[in-house]
Amino acid sequence: MRELSYLEAVREALRQEMQRDERVFIIGEDVGVYGGAFGVTLGLVEEFGEERVMDTPISELGIAGAITGAALVGMRPVGEIMFMDFTTIAMEQLVNQAAKMRFMFGGTIEVPFVLRTPSGSGTGAAAQHSQSLENWFVHVPGLKVVMPSTPYDVKGLLLSSIRDDNPVIFVEHKLLYKTKGPVPEEPYTIPLGTAEVKREGRDLTIVATSIMVKRSLEAAEQLAQEGIEAEVVDPRTLKPLDEETIFRSVIKTGRVLIVHEACKTGGYGGELAAVIAGSEAFDYLDAPIVRLAGRDIPIPYNRNLEYHTVPQVENIIEAARRLARGGV
Amino acid sequence: MTLNKARKRELLRQMYTIRAFEEMAEQLYAMGKIHGTMHLSIGMEASAVGAIAALRPDDLILSTHRGHGHCIAKGADLNLMMAEFMGKENGYCRGRGGSMHIADVAGGNLGANGVVGGGIATAMGVALGLKMQKRDQIVLCFFGDGAANLGTFNESLNMAAIWSLPVVYVCENNQYAVSFSVKKAFAIEHISDRAAGYGMPGVTVDGNDVVAVYEEVSQAVKRARKGEGPSLIENVTYRWRGHSKSDVNRYRTKEEIEAWKQKCPIQRFRALLIEEGMLTEEEADQIQQEASAAIDEAVEFAEASPEPTLETIEEGVYA
Numbered sequence: 001m002r003e004l005s006y007l008e009a010v011r012e013a014l015r016q017e018m019q020r021d022e023r024v025f026i027i028g029e030d031v032g033v034y035g036g037a038f039g040v041t042l043g044l045v046e047e048f049g050e051e052r053v054m055d056t057p058i059s060e061l062g063i064a065g066a067i068t069g070a071a072l073v074g075m076r077p078v079g080e081i082m083f084m085d086f087t088t089i090a091m092e093q094l095v096n097q098a099a100k101m102r103f104m105f106g107g108t109i110e111v112p113f114v115l116r117t118p119s120g121s122g123t124g125a126a127a128q129h130s131q132s133l134e135n136w137f138v139h140v141p142g143l144k145v146v147m148p149s150t151p152y153d154v155k156g157l158l159l160s161s162i163r164d165d166n167p168v169i170f171v172e173h174k175l176l177y178k179t180k181g182p183v184p185e186e187p188y189t190i191p192l193g194t195a196e197v198k199r200e201g202r203d204l205t206i207v208a209t210s211i212m213v214k215r216s217l218e219a220a221e222q223l224a225q226e227g228i229e230a231e232v233v234d235p236r237t238l239k240p241l242d243e244e245t246i247f248r249s250v251i252k253t254g255r256v257l258i259v260h261e262a263c264k265t266g267g268y269g270g271e272l273a274a275v276i277a278g279s280e281a282f283d284y285l286d287a288p289i290v291r292l293a294g295r296d297i298p299i300p301y302n303r304n305l306e307y308h309t310v311p312q313v314e315n316i317i318e319a320a321r322r323l324a325r326g327g328v
Numbered sequence: 329m330t331l332n333k334a335r336k337r338e339l340l341r342q343m344y345t346i347r348a349f350e351e352m353a354e355q356l357y358a359m360g361k362i363h364g365t366m367h368l369s370i371g372m373e374a375s376a377v378g379a380i381a382a383l384r385p386d387d388l389i390l391s392t393h394r395g396h397g398h399c400i401a402k403g404a405d406l407n408l409m410m411a412e413f414m415g416k417e418n419g420y421c422r423g424r425g426g427s428m429h430i431a432d433v434a435g436g437n438l439g440a441n442g443v444v445g446g447g448i449a450t451a452m453g454v455a456l457g458l459k460m461q462k463r464d465q466i467v468l469c470f471f472g473d474g475a476a477n478l479g480t481f482n483e484s485l486n487m488a489a490i491w492s493l494p495v496v497y498v499c500e501n502n503q504y505a506v507s508f509s510v511k512k513a514f515a516i517e518h519i520s521d522r523a524a525g526y527g528m529p530g531v532t533v534d535g536n537d538v539v540a541v542y543e544e545v546s547q548a549v550k551r552a553r554k555g556e557g558p559s560l561i562e563n564v565t566y567r568w569r570g571h572s573k574s575d576v577n578r579y580r581t582k583e584e585i586e587a588w589k590q591k592c593p594i595q596r597f598r599a600l601l602i603e604e605g606m607l608t609e610e611e612a613d614q615i616q617q618e619a620s621a622a623i624d625e626a627v628e629f630a631e632a633s634p635e636p637t638l639e640t641i642e643e644g645v646y647a
Contacts, residue, residue, distance in 0.1 A: 025460065051460065057490070062449055062483035069453020072438060073388075075460060077453075092480070096443045097450055105431040105439060106422035107644035141645050165647035 001182035009151040009183045010040050010116070010172065013158035014078065016187045018048055021076060024162060025052040027066055028080030028116075037082035038118060038177055060086050064093035067113040068167075072101075076162055077113045084119040084171065085131045098167040099142030110165045114158070120173045120211060120261055121310055127298035130306075132210075132262035137169045138239050138271065144192055145238040147171045149213035151181040153236055156190030164192060173211045193240035197249060201229035203324045204255035207246055207272055208232060212259040212311060219316035228324045230257075238268055246272070247281040254286040255323050261310045264293035287326070292319045331381070331542065333606045337615065339381055339538055340601060343373040343594045344619035346397040349406065352623045353396070353413055353427070357573060361631075362413050366427040367394040371536075371568035374593035375500050376401045378541025379468060379563070382549045388436045388454060388467040390447035393428050394500070394567070395440035398470055402437045404430075410626035416633035423636045424644065438467075444505075445475035448497070452484040455493035455558070466494040466552040468545070474505025476519050485560065489526040492557035496548040499560065500535065502567040507579035523560035535563025536593040539600075566591070 004012065018024045025048075026041055032055040035042030045053040056063055060081055067077035081087050087094070098111045121130035137145045144166055148154035154172065161168040198213055199220050208216040213234045220230040233249050235241055250256050256276055258269040269291040276282070276289060294310045331339070350370050356362045369376065376397030380389065383402075391398040399409060404420070412419025412430050419425075420432055431439035438454065441447045451469030458465050475481060476499055488495050499519050503510055516522070523530025529551070533544045541563055548559035566588040570577055577585070601607040607615075 057483070057486060059483035059487060061480050062452065062487045065449020065451075065480070065484055066453040066456050066487065069450040069455070070457030070460065071453075072450070073454050073457035073461070073463075075457045077457075092443060092446065093449050097441075097446055101431075101439065102647060103644045104421060104425045104429040105433060106420065106424050108421070108431065108433040109438075110647045112647070144646075 002185060003180045004151050004183040005177065006151045006154050006179050007038065007040055007177035009155040010158060011042070011044065012183070013155045014041065015044060015047065017159055017162050018044070018052060020187070023074065023076040024078060025054065025075065026078050026080065027054040027056060028063055029056055029058055029082050031055060031080050036080060038174065041080070060089035061093060064090035064098070064115070067115065068093050068098040068111060071111045071113040072109060078162060079113065079115045081115060081117040083129045084117045084133050085128050087117055087133060094143070094167070095140050099140045103142060111167050112165045114161045114168045114170050116170045116172060118172045118174045120175060121299045121306055122175045124301065124303065124306065126301040130299035132260070132294065134169070134171050134238060135262060135266060135268045138268060142167065144168045144240065145171065146192060146236070147210045147238055148236060149176065149210050149234050151179065151183045153190060155183055156188050157192070157236060159187055160189040160192050163189065171210065175211050176214065179214065190236070192237045193242050194237070195233055195235045195242035195245035197231060197245065198234050199230065199232040201231035201253065203229045203253060204231070204257060204320055205249040205253045206230050206232045206257045206259060206316070206320060207235065208259040209235060209238065209268065210261065212261055215311065215313045216259055216316055218313045219320060222317055223320055226321065228321060230320055241275070243275055243279065246276065247279050250276055250281040251284045254284050256285070256289045257292060257320050257323055258289065259292045259311050259316055261294050263296050264291060265296050267293050269293050287323055290319060290323050292316060331539065335381070336601055336606055339377050340594070340597055340607070340612070341615050341619060342377045342401050343538065343597065344616045345406070345622060346373045346376065346400050347594060348620045348623040349400060350396055352627060356413070356627070362427070364426055364428070365572045365574070367572050368569040369394045369397045369567060371588060371592065372500060372502055372565045373397055374538035374541055374597065375498070375535045375563040375565050378538040379470070379498050379545045381542045382545035383468060384465070386436060387465050388438055390438050390451045390454070390467065390469045391440045392447065392470050392472060393440060393442055393444065394472065395430065395470070396427065399430055399432060399437055399440065402432065403435050404432045404437065406622055406626040407629040410630035411633045414630045414633070415635070416630055417636040418633050422644070445471055445478040445480045447471060448475060448478070448480045449484045451495050452488045452493060455488060455495035456491065458494055459491070464553065466496065466549055468496045468498060468549070470498050470500060472505065473499060473501040473503070473510050473513070473519060474508070476522070477513055485526045485528070485558065488558040489528045492555060494552040494555070495558045496545060496552055497558060497560045498545065499562045501562050501564050504571070504579065506571045509579070518562060520560050520562040528558050528560060530560040530562070532562040532564060535565030536591050536596060538593060538597050
């Protein structure tokens, strides 16, 4: 199959959905001729014009208001916030307005938008351009949260997200943009709320999100050389969560390592651990659930410090090895 | 755009209806039949009625926490509205929204708002959506003097202006952001002066003069509908009651409140219509009595309405 980068897959999904549905438009800072901070939307303004690929002033709250309001009257906006850190500025519209309108108004309205934003560290941009804030959004009823890890997934999940009738926070990862993988040319959807077993294994389950899926798969290859077979499960959407796929894996392996980049305290790993511990899979656990996550510190600038702030392949190998061999 | 006799009488009826609704809501709150809190717009009726009179029925509004008047002027069914206030299943929002989040989507009211300034950015987006679809409608966004000092005011009015969006921003300057006086909160004389900074027209209106409000908003609506962009209108008015139910008026004097009560927008309009020969005292009394009767009927309807069942508690979070 043809290969695309994760970035190209996002762009292709946007292009195909804009061709298919004239209600879809892109709005954000520098998304036009500049192509977005990471070049995701490059070329789209030439194809669709400035009315459907709208550059905005530096007004994140305004962007959130624009997509919320336009969605209320029948559009399907795709907003871009150039760094996930800056969603903090847009929070009021996302959390107080968009997420709650349907419920507050007794189910009489829909707010179908997607807010795309890149998260994660590893670029040397330090504390205010590297955060992984997905769990804040997971905590808000009314929002859906999608976090794709591969080019194939990012295309199918973005198409599903745009077609969804709810506000969707679509979390991309900066370091994944250049990764390549097979992506069908024709449009296809991956239903929100379907996890995928990215690698089968019998000895332990690694539940990982976003770039940690990639690192976990690399770790699993090395672990295999030691005779440890790790199963890697990618939830793909944090909300709604496909619990069954995770439970099935845990029941099979009896050991769980959860890996994410966001700070450990209050991170999604706590939710995953609680969901697993509270399920029928609990009886099959041979060891306590282990969480490997970002340190509880802002992302530092120094290259070596930054590297050691979030889980890397060797950390995953070490944690998985200890867990598989009976330790914690 | 002059108002004919029938329209003027209709506006008076709306103002009486709002007053009667809010006085009743206040009583029901005191009786424990409505819980939570509420923000009454008594004394501000001309702002809501005059502004919405300038709209077509298919135009849209975004309202505020002090939005009962907006909701009624936009044509809400009083029964469904009162049922919502009492948290009933057949209220506008199935009892999930209450006074502070009431919306009548079918009637073009995209919602009151529990967040000060919460509608300002959303309204800009609504206007963007209307413009992109080349629809002939416009959106009118109410907010208060307090909201004009939020960051969202700057981001949203600027975006509305640079894209010439069909939105009319109506600032209801009722003199206080909870307790903080506009005299302390602004270093400019008129909030509407800020419009110039965004490249849109701004005008300050006597917000207790329903005809003046209607006329100024009509100009802005016309402009918006012609694709000439947004406007900012400041209706100078006064809320007679406290900010919410917990307000004991420590920040203003009884004399000040009394002075504003002398400028009652309803009495003023009533007197004008009588003076113009469009109404007799008896007819005016009758309009007032009919408004009260409609509210009594709404209370009966609401009291007889069913509570939401617990089985439905999680409905409506997602589409």
